[in-house]
Amino acid sequence: MSERNEEDTREYRVVVNDEEQYSLWERDKPLPAGWYERGVTGSRSECLAHIAEVWTDMRPLSLRRRMAQSAGGTEERGGAR
Template sequence: MEADKYVVVMNSEEQYSLWPADRAVPAGWAVQTEPNNKEDCLDYINRHWTDMTPASLRKG
């Protein structure tokens, strides 16, 4: 069953993911948004994740 609320999480490589709000966030990931519906979280990801290249390769 799909969770009603999600959060956007980001790792140290500045990669984003959608995550169920009722689950513990995995190590290495940090919550970026308040719990919201899936569509709004995906919109956030689309607005903020504009370069798919991992941060370590962009800054290298």
């Protein structure tokens, strides 16, 4: 059986960086610098479902802020950490 066909039984966690970009990371591996836990753990599909629900604007935070500033508004940080 190929690795692709094997069931993934690993546990993952949802992580986010300072630009409010989301990813998932294996729970038992140390996080890379600049990434923080969001408090959501589970299977790969559960974590991806959570990310799909909460990450509705793919633009990095710095871009959203620049765009809001140039439009005359303000964009507050969404509390990524």
